[in-house]
Amino acid sequence: MRKPSRRSFLAGAVLGTAGCRRDTGARLALTGEEARTLDAICDRLIPADQDPGAAATGAVVFIDRQLAGPYARYRRAYREGLARAAALSRKMFGKPLNELTGDRRLAVVTRLERDARPFFEMVLAHTMQGFYGSPRHGGNRDYASWRMLRVPASPVRGRILYDLRQGKES
Amino acid sequence: MALDPVDAVVIGAGAGGGVIAKELACAGMRVVLLERGRWITAWDDHKDDLRNQRTSVLGAPFGPDDERNPRVAVDRRGRELVVLPSDGAYSNNAACVGSGTVSYGAMAWRYMAQDFRMKSIYGCPPGSTLDDWPITYDDLEPFYEKAEWEMGVSGDVAPDPFHAPRRRGLPMPALPPNREYEILKPAALRKGWHPFDIPMLRNSVPYNGRGPCMRCRWCVGFACEVNAKNGTQNTVIPTAMATGLCELRTDAMAREIVLDARGHATAVTYFDAGSHLQTQPARLVVVSAGAIETARLLLNSKSRLHPNGLGNRYDWVGRNLQGHAYPRAVGLFDHDTYDDVGPGASIAICDFNHGNPGLRGGAMLANEFIRLPIQFTGMTPPDTPRWGHEHKDYMRQFYRRSIAVMGPVQEMPVFEARAELDPRVKDFWGIPVARLSGGRHPHSVEVARAVVVKAAEWLQEAGAIRTWTNVPGLDLSGGQHQAGTCRMGNDPRSSVVDRNCRIHEADNIYLADASVHVTNGGFNPALTILANAYRVAAAIVKERRA
Numbered sequence: 001m002r003k004p005s006r007r008s009f010l011a012g013a014v015l016g017t018a019g020c021r022r023d024t025g026a027r028l029a030l031t032g033e034e035a036r037t038l039d040a041i042c043d044r045l046i047p048a049d050q051d052p053g054a055a056a057t058g059a060v061v062f063i064d065r066q067l068a069g070p071y072a073r074y075r076r077a078y079r080e081g082l083a084r085a086a087a088l089s090r091k092m093f094g095k096p097l098n099e100l101t102g103d104r105r106l107a108v109v110t111r112l113e114r115d116a117r118p119f120f121e122m123v124l125a126h127t128m129q130g131f132y133g134s135p136r137h138g139g140n141r142d143y144a145s146w147r148m149l150r151v152p153a154s155p156v157r158g159r160i161l162y163d164l165r166q167g168k169e170s
Numbered sequence: 171m172a173l174d175p176v177d178a179v180v181i182g183a184g185a186g187g188g189v190i191a192k193e194l195a196c197a198g199m200r201v202v203l204l205e206r207g208r209w210i211t212a213w214d215d216h217k218d219d220l221r222n223q224r225t226s227v228l229g230a231p232f233g234p235d236d237e238r239n240p241r242v243a244v245d246r247r248g249r250e251l252v253v254l255p256s257d258g259a260y261s262n263n264a265a266c267v268g269s270g271t272v273s274y275g276a277m278a279w280r281y282m283a284q285d286f287r288m289k290s291i292y293g294c295p296p297g298s299t300l301d302d303w304p305i306t307y308d309d310l311e312p313f314y315e316k317a318e319w320e321m322g323v324s325g326d327v328a329p330d331p332f333h334a335p336r337r338r339g340l341p342m343p344a345l346p347p348n349r350e351y352e353i354l355k356p357a358a359l360r361k362g363w364h365p366f367d368i369p370m371l372r373n374s375v376p377y378n379g380r381g382p383c384m385r386c387r388w389c390v391g392f393a394c395e396v397n398a399k400n401g402t403q404n405t406v407i408p409t410a411m412a413t414g415l416c417e418l419r420t421d422a423m424a425r426e427i428v429l430d431a432r433g434h435a436t437a438v439t440y441f442d443a444g445s446h447l448q449t450q451p452a453r454l455v456v457v458s459a460g461a462i463e464t465a466r467l468l469l470n471s472k473s474r475l476h477p478n479g480l481g482n483r484y485d486w487v488g489r490n491l492q493g494h495a496y497p498r499a500v501g502l503f504d505h506d507t508y509d510d511v512g513p514g515a516s517i518a519i520c521d522f523n524h525g526n527p528g529l530r531g532g533a534m535l536a537n538e539f540i541r542l543p544i545q546f547t548g549m550t551p552p553d554t555p556r557w558g559h560e561h562k563d564y565m566r567q568f569y570r571r572s573i574a575v576m577g578p579v580q581e582m583p584v585f586e587a588r589a590e591l592d593p594r595v596k597d598f599w600g601i602p603v604a605r606l607s608g609g610r611h612p613h614s615v616e617v618a619r620a621v622v623v624k625a626a627e628w629l630q631e632a633g634a635i636r637t638w639t640n641v642p643g644l645d646l647s648g649g650q651h652q653a654g655t656c657r658m659g660n661d662p663r664s665s666v667v668d669r670n671c672r673i674h675e676a677d678n679i680y681l682a683d684a685s686v687h688v689t690n691g692g693f694n695p696a697l698t699i700l701a702n703a704y705r706v707a708a709a710i711v712k713e714r715r716a
Contacts, residue, residue, distance in 0.1 A: 044557075044558065045557045046557070046558075046561075046562055047558065047559055047562065049559060049562065049563075051562075051566070053562070066228065070227075070228050070229055070236070106558075124556065124557055125227075128547045129220055129228075129544060132543040132544040132546075132547055132565075133219055133220040133543075134218055134219050134220060136216075137228065145565075148566050149565060149569040149570065150569075150570060151508075151510065151543065151569070151570075152510060
């Protein structure tokens with residue numbers, strides 16, 4: 001697979017931004033239904049409390065965007081895993097995962113952790129990346145997690161304190 | 171069509187190759203330096219916490235690229251997986267001008283005198299190929315000094331009573347202490363240990379015309395924005411090129427070393443940036459492609475006299491792949507330990523590198539480099555859930571209140587831990603790829619278990635309210651500290667190169683990277699690779715003049 005060019009990457013970024021409201025619109029790699037199911041899982045993996053959680057800060061945007069890029073090789077695993085999660089939700093509570101209450105979502109996600117381990121581990125790792133990683137990839141909107149951790153949000157931190165004159169040749 | 175002949179082709183512009191190119195060019199030799207990657211700067215990696223050499227989940231920006239460079243990894247249950255540079259099991263280092271020295275943490279350790287004589291001191295445990303180096307610390311000492319002064323090292327090792335004798339101190343003072351240093355130093359002293367400032371290939375004051383470290387936290391895994399981290403890309407390689415005698419060719423993927431009927435290297439074939447096969451004739455070949463890729467290139471260079479691969483008559487090429495077993499202790503505190511001052515790692519002890527009762531070797535222990543939030547997500551105590559409310563709360567409470575102490579445990583080499591050629595998988599250019607298999611020696615894990623107890627004690631003494639440890643298992647080692655695959659030795663039946671790192675039975679082919687390390691010290695190996703490359707270059711130049 002080719003690396004995305006800067007232009008297509010920027011285009012992806014724009015699309016991602018446009019699609020990052022928790023809507024039902026089609027994504028780059030996921031269907032609307034898949035995105036909703038995934039959003040409900042992310043919501044339990046890193047829930048909102050006094051600080052925003054993974055779902056509200058774009059974890060699904062992050063994962064979807066990577067599935068259209070470096071994570072293309074995980075697409076099939078997501079397709080199958082999300083279908084399984086949706087079916088499990090219907091079987092346990094008769095409704096799609098995203099229509100369940102928090103407690104019931106948690107019951108489904110807990111069951112996934114037990115019965116669909118590889119899928120669960122993959123989603124957990126990617127959700128952590130989305131929420132705790134740089135916002136440039138679609139998650140961690142407005143540096144939500146970094147604010148929560150009380151770390152400076154700018155990646156170029158350090159330069160502010162740096163006296164560039166020290167670098168001059170004497 | 172063959173290119174104009176040169177005196178030497180050097181394959182791989184990393185730590186070893188950069189030094190070799192500079193030394194040979196400065197001695198008046200015409201050199202072609204082949205590098206499969208490109209020039210990378212801080213502006214290319216954008217300080218991306220998901221796309222760097224430490225957390226490469228979205229790609230390994232310092233190369234090689236995922237699209238063209240697969241490997242095969244065989245786990246200990248025998249399952250084969252095709253892996254990419256951004257996967258952990260790939261054992262990636264880097265592929266760019268400077269290679270690992272662009273993105274490393276830049277610790278600049280001399281191995282201790284004992285590290286060259288592991289078999290004599292400890293005896294070889296069953297199931298290991300442990301041996302002494304054919305050279306001693308004293309042979310390498312002048313070249314350690316040369317590397318420290320030419321490339322630039324800061325730090326203060328004077329308080330460390332365990333280091334081997336050195337004729338000269340370090341050229342730059344240590345960086346001012348960070349908060350972890352202030353917490354850990356008195357604790358180590360109370361334990362009766364000997365803490366000191368880690369030597370680093372990093373400017374603490376202006377040096378070599380470049381400025382000092384700006385103390386940002388985006389250091390290990392990244393390129394330096396202010397060029398204060400010293401690698402071959404900003405020291406010896408520019409010097410080599412300035413002679414006018416060294417030509418650096420990037421995007422050049424070596425395929426094979428060509429030998430004549432007498433087993434004498436005549437040329438190197440490689441694919442250029444346009445994927446055209448080129449033949450570069452040379453009087454001398456130096457391979458410095460890293461322990462895995464060097465072994466792969468030798469194995470791919472088959473000829474009448476070397477039907478099983480160059481230098482592989484006794485089946486030692488690719489064997490004894492090792493890195494370091496890295497155990498870690500984490501401590502949680504009831505006050506902030508985080509000050510956002512890079513590079514983070516600042517203080518070390520060498521009290522447990524040797525002399526651990528009943529054990530062979532040990533490790534230097536140091537506080538870890540600064541952890542980005544994504545790296546901390548996996549650093550939970552054993553009883554803390556890995557997700558959900560509790561995990562999030564743990565992150566919020568302890569990200570700024572934790573210290574990790576870890577150390578590179580010197581490993582017992584294992585013959586079956588190896589890089590060989592995969593019989594099926596080929597890379598983009600059609601060259602058979604490396605197939606990694608085998609595992610770590612149980613004794614290496616035992617040593618790791620012992621030294622990590624000391625790391626935890628250090629944190630407890632420093633006031634940690636909670637500590638726990640993580641010890642690596644028996645899975646194959648390697649990674650950025652990969653070493654050992656073409657070991658140096660006096661006996662051609664149990665080594666690949668002689669003490670000057672020339673391949674036995676091939677009079678004009680040398681190796682200059684960690685593949686020649688017999689053992690890998692209880693330290694980060696970069697300075698030893700650099701020093702040994704200076705030593706090998708001196709031997710080449712001396713021989714040429716004779």
